[in-house]
Amino acid sequence: MKPKLTLKQIAKELDVSISTVSKALKDSSEIGEDTKEKIKAFAKLYNYKPNNIALSLKNRKTKTIGIIIPEIVHHFFTTVISGVEKVANELGYNVLVCLSDNSFDKEVLNMEMLANGSTDGFIMSLAKETMQKGDYHHLQETINQGMPLVLFDRVVDNIACDKVIIDDVNGAKKAVNHLIDIGCKKIALITTVDYVSVGKLRTHGYQQALYEAGLPIDESMILKIEEMEDSEREIDNFLKEKNVDGVFAVNEHFAISAIKTLQENNRRIPEDVSVIGFTDGELSKRFIPSLTTVSQHGERMGEEAARILIDKLERSVSEEDTYKTIIVETGLVRRNSTKS
Amino acid sequence: MKPKLTLKQIAKELDVSISTVSKALKDSSEIGEDTKEKIKAFAKLYNYKPNNIALSLKNRKTKTIGIIIPEIVHHFFTTVISGVEKVANELGYNVLVCLSDNSFDKEVLNMEMLANGSTDGFIMSLAKETMQKGDYHHLQETINQGMPLVLFDRVVDNIACDKVIIDDVNGAKKAVNHLIDIGCKKIALITTVDYVSVGKLRTHGYQQALYEAGLPIDESMILKIEEMEDSEREIDNFLKEKNVDGVFAVNEHFAISAIKTLQENNRRIPEDVSVIGFTDGELSKRFIPSLTTVSQHGERMGEEAARILIDKLERSVSEEDTYKTIIVETGLVRRNSTKS
Numbered sequence: 001m002k003p004k005l006t007l008k009q010i011a012k013e014l015d016v017s018i019s020t021v022s023k024a025l026k027d028s029s030e031i032g033e034d035t036k037e038k039i040k041a042f043a044k045l046y047n048y049k050p051n052n053i054a055l056s057l058k059n060r061k062t063k064t065i066g067i068i069i070p071e072i073v074h075h076f077f078t079t080v081i082s083g084v085e086k087v088a089n090e091l092g093y094n095v096l097v098c099l100s101d102n103s104f105d106k107e108v109l110n111m112e113m114l115a116n117g118s119t120d121g122f123i124m125s126l127a128k129e130t131m132q133k134g135d136y137h138h139l140q141e142t143i144n145q146g147m148p149l150v151l152f153d154r155v156v157d158n159i160a161c162d163k164v165i166i167d168d169v170n171g172a173k174k175a176v177n178h179l180i181d182i183g184c185k186k187i188a189l190i191t192t193v194d195y196v197s198v199g200k201l202r203t204h205g206y207q208q209a210l211y212e213a214g215l216p217i218d219e220s221m222i223l224k225i226e227e228m229e230d231s232e233r234e235i236d237n238f239l240k241e242k243n244v245d246g247v248f249a250v251n252e253h254f255a256i257s258a259i260k261t262l263q264e265n266n267r268r269i270p271e272d273v274s275v276i277g278f279t280d281g282e283l284s285k286r287f288i289p290s291l292t293t294v295s296q297h298g299e300r301m302g303e304e305a306a307r308i309l310i311d312k313l314e315r316s317v318s319e320e321d322t323y324k325t326i327i328v329e330t331g332l333v334r335r336n337s338t339k340s
Numbered sequence: 341m342k343p344k345l346t347l348k349q350i351a352k353e354l355d356v357s358i359s360t361v362s363k364a365l366k367d368s369s370e371i372g373e374d375t376k377e378k379i380k381a382f383a384k385l386y387n388y389k390p391n392n393i394a395l396s397l398k399n400r401k402t403k404t405i406g407i408i409i410p411e412i413v414h415h416f417f418t419t420v421i422s423g424v425e426k427v428a429n430e431l432g433y434n435v436l437v438c439l440s441d442n443s444f445d446k447e448v449l450n451m452e453m454l455a456n457g458s459t460d461g462f463i464m465s466l467a468k469e470t471m472q473k474g475d476y477h478h479l480q481e482t483i484n485q486g487m488p489l490v491l492f493d494r495v496v497d498n499i500a501c502d503k504v505i506i507d508d509v510n511g512a513k514k515a516v517n518h519l520i521d522i523g524c525k526k527i528a529l530i531t532t533v534d535y536v537s538v539g540k541l542r543t544h545g546y547q548q549a550l551y552e553a554g555l556p557i558d559e560s561m562i563l564k565i566e567e568m569e570d571s572e573r574e575i576d577n578f579l580k581e582k583n584v585d586g587v588f589a590v591n592e593h594f595a596i597s598a599i600k601t602l603q604e605n606n607r608r609i610p611e612d613v614s615v616i617g618f619t620d621g622e623l624s625k626r627f628i629p630s631l632t633t634v635s636q637h638g639e640r641m642g643e644e645a646a647r648i649l650i651d652k653l654e655r656s657v658s659e660e661d662t663y664k665t666i667i668v669e670t671g672l673v674r675r676n677s678t679k680s
Contacts (some may be wrong), residue, residue: 187459282623
């Protein structure tokens with residue numbers, strides 16, 4: 001039995017990127033004619049069956065939704081999955097989950113696999129690498145072929161599709177305003193690198209809140225973290241000799257690393273330093289002190305995304321589709337890591 | 341466009357269970373002839389296409405592995421997924437994840453969906469409800485139709501297939517022996533109801549360790565929890581007036597609830613009471629005091645499961661298949677919730 005040839009194998013065989021193969025087979029003008037011909041010939045020779053969405057749509061509905069998320073260790077993403085599951089099951093849909101591991105190639109391959117007759121539509125949050133590259137051809141082609149896509153959390157402006165986001169700028173402002181309200185003057189920010197859309201927006205919110213309160217914006221008070229694995233060490237180096245009375249961290253892992261470093265350096269939480277996180281997960285609730293945090297309402301985001309997608313799937317296909325962006329309100333959950 | 345009829349819809353329409361429809365369509369002798377005829381006639385009338393695994397196997401390999409897990413909020417399951425992903429990606433396989441939400445029906449439906457041309461084989465941990473019912477026909481039929489299945493963690497003895505487990509009895513004994521070694525005499529157990537295989541095995545390990553040390557086994561020192569949602573309240577009621585100097589909890593959530601209740605009742609951890617959990621997740625590492633715990637090595641379990649499954653998929657099919665049970669060694673991770 002001969003296994004089915006995959007995009008990945010073609011890429012490996014011809015020593016080009018997966019993205020190049022994918023684009024060449026779709027006759028993209030981004031790829032040179034020579035390369036396109038070579039790839040097409042190879043695919044034909046080995047009888048490669050490209051993703052034939054249009055055909056599959058005509059023949060059947062799978063009643064299945066595909067979710068592609070960048071990572072699974074984040075509590076936030078598991079709550080979104082729960083929300084999608086809830087609505088999908090009520091409306092008679094199954095749910096399939098794939099992980100991109102923040103890799104562009106895995107995202108493209110997962111989409112290819114799921115679009116190939118396994119699902120009717122997608123709910124996705126983009127891989128870090130995809131946002132870094134700025135290569136969204138796989139999303140655009142899926143939409144062009146008539147398969148609906150809802151992006152959530154990590155979205156991009158230049159893809160026209162439905163989106164479910166939170167107001168990251170305002171969420172961050174809420175957090176920083178709260179720190180200002182309880183008397184903090186030297187507020188540090190621990191965030192992600194700028195190409196992760198939500199990290200950038202939350203950084204803007206932090207800066208806006210300081211600006212509106214007439215507090216100085218000091219770049220040396222901002223730490224931008226690239227790799228999750230290095231975060232504990234980086235936060236430790238950043239905070240151990242810094243004179244701060246407030247910390248805003250864009251996720252609960254960063255917030256807890258900050259608390260540990262501060263405590264090890266004999267700063268009391270919240271008496272000496274108030275700390276606020278983002279995402280209301282198990283860690284935030286269970287940690288001692290429990291974390292004050294901006295709640296993202298992941299479950300509600302999942303429910304909204306599933307509702308939009310299924311609504312689109314159930315309606316008869318129309319050429320002039322309109323797209324919605326739903327903004328889920330953030331909340332501030334006050335606990336014991338900030339002064340009252 | 342007429343959507344495809346599903347098992348669920350047939351069940352609803354004829355007011356029988358999903359399991360009955362599934363068995364009737366496979367001509368199971370467990371179902372009465374009348375019911376079988378009615379269901380088959382209905383399925384035929386509406387042109388229901390049953391899961392045709394044999395056909396799909398003959399025609400193609402999807403190079404995809406399906407994982408079905410009972411819940412996603414447990415850190416353990418997310419580490420198993422990471423392990424499967426790691427090996428699968430190295431060997432050129434994709435991974436699809438489905439959640440059963442601990443529901444028997446959802447497990448059957450997910451299996452039906454994934455077996456229907458989306459995957460080549462399964463890696464599964466069983467739903468609580470499936471173990472409670474003791475109904476494993478969907479597993480047996482999948483195996484009978486030539487689709488390999490690897491069970492992990494929550495497995496059953498009476499299904500012949502590959503399994504990846506930890507030695508739950510010995511893992512629990514390690515934990516309780518450690519408590520005994522550091523001087524604990526009144527050791528409570530917080531576990532799950534007996535029909536969850538791992539809960540039962542860990543309860544045996546607890547009892548064996550006490551017995552071998554010549555300590556009394558007192559049923560009133562054992563709390564069996566049915567619903568995760570009620571666990572905090574139940575643990576609070578159970579522990580608040582109990583005279584204990586050691587607690588062994590079968591997961592990290594129970595362990596942390598135990599610590600909270602004990603601290604609220606002015607018992608110091610670990611000076612007055614030593615607490616050990618099971619599963620080495622984020623909570624265990626990050627909690628203050630950090631948790632001494634039995635490590636399940638979820639990632640390694642996932643890797644082993646993926647290796648067995650892919651090995652089976654790559655070999656040519658043989659009628660006389662043999663099955664392996666791989667036992668992944670547990671470890672004791674000592675931290676600050678137990679006396680040194």
